[in-house]
Amino acid sequence: TQLLEQSPQFLSIQEGENLTVYCNSSSVFSSLQWYRQEPGEGPVLLVTVVTGGEVKKLKRLTFQFGDARKDSSLHITAAQPGDTGLYLCAGGGGATNKLIFGTGTLLAVQP
Amino acid sequence: EAQVTQNPRYLITVTGKKLTVTCSQNMNHEYMSWYRQDPGLGLRQIYYSMNVEVTDKGDVPEGYKVSRKEKRNFPLILESPSPNQTSLYFCASSPTYQETQYFGPGTRLLVL
Numbered sequence: 001t002q003l004l005e006q007s008p009q010f011l012s013i014q015e016g017e018n019l020t021v022y023c024n025s026s027s028v029f030s031s032l033q034w035y036r037q038e039p040g041e042g043p044v045l046l047v048t049v050v051t052g053g054e055v056k057k058l059k060r061l062t063f064q065f066g067d068a069r070k071d072s073s074l075h076i077t078a079a080q081p082g083d084t085g086l087y088l089c090a091g092g093g094g095a096t097n098k099l100i101f102g103t104g105t106l107l108a109v110q111p
Numbered sequence: 112e113a114q115v116t117q118n119p120r121y122l123i124t125v126t127g128k129k130l131t132v133t134c135s136q137n138m139n140h141e142y143m144s145w146y147r148q149d150p151g152l153g154l155r156q157i158y159y160s161m162n163v164e165v166t167d168k169g170d171v172p173e174g175y176k177v178s179r180k181e182k183r184n185f186p187l188i189l190e191s192p193s194p195n196q197t198s199l200y201f202c203a204s205s206p207t208y209q210e211t212q213y214f215g216p217g218t219r220l221l222v223l
């Protein structure tokens with residue numbers, strides 16, 4: 001069974017701090033997606049990475065795909081209260097024709 | 112507006128009373144799927160459909176049925192709901208399974 005483990009599970013920080021969320025697996029994926037989910041809504045795609053070692057930036061968010069395409073990280077610089085939400089990674093193109101979602105990281109940024 | 116719609120958004124029912132949650136997308140997507148979201152367990156796939164009349168089990172299919180008679184609709188059927196099916200349910204669609212998943216707003220189900 002393919003699994004994507006995210007860490008930490010919960011994170012509460014002050015506005016202006018930096019943070020990193022990790023997404024790890026023992027399986028290789030051909031692509032890795034990151035979603036953010038706000039309370040009462042469905043997840044919304046932030047970015048897709050497809051090449052080992054790839055780094056993508058989205059304003060204050062930096063996404064990296066591991067060289068072996070088994071792991072990924074999301075780094076947020078100078079977090080803001082608007083970054084609060086559940087962050088989910090999802091891997092595709094592994095052993096099955098399904099998108100596998102990670103366990104999620106719940107981020108709370110206090111003003 | 113491109114979107115995935117689900118109905119109802121909230122549902123309280125009793126054990127054993129059959130229910131259907133509808134899902135519809137207007138993006139002409141081939142791939143549709145149902146997920147349930149539970150605290151600490153993330154999003155788990157219930158069923159998915161690669162195309163019309165093609166459906167397959169996800170990771171937690173027990174107690175659920177689906178059908179894909181038209182490209183735009185993918186209803187989720189609970190023939191005999193049980194309390195362990197109390198959860199938040201999401202329908203999603205995408206051009207293929209590896210591309211961006213577009214999620215509906217969710218259906219919060221409580222089975223008493």
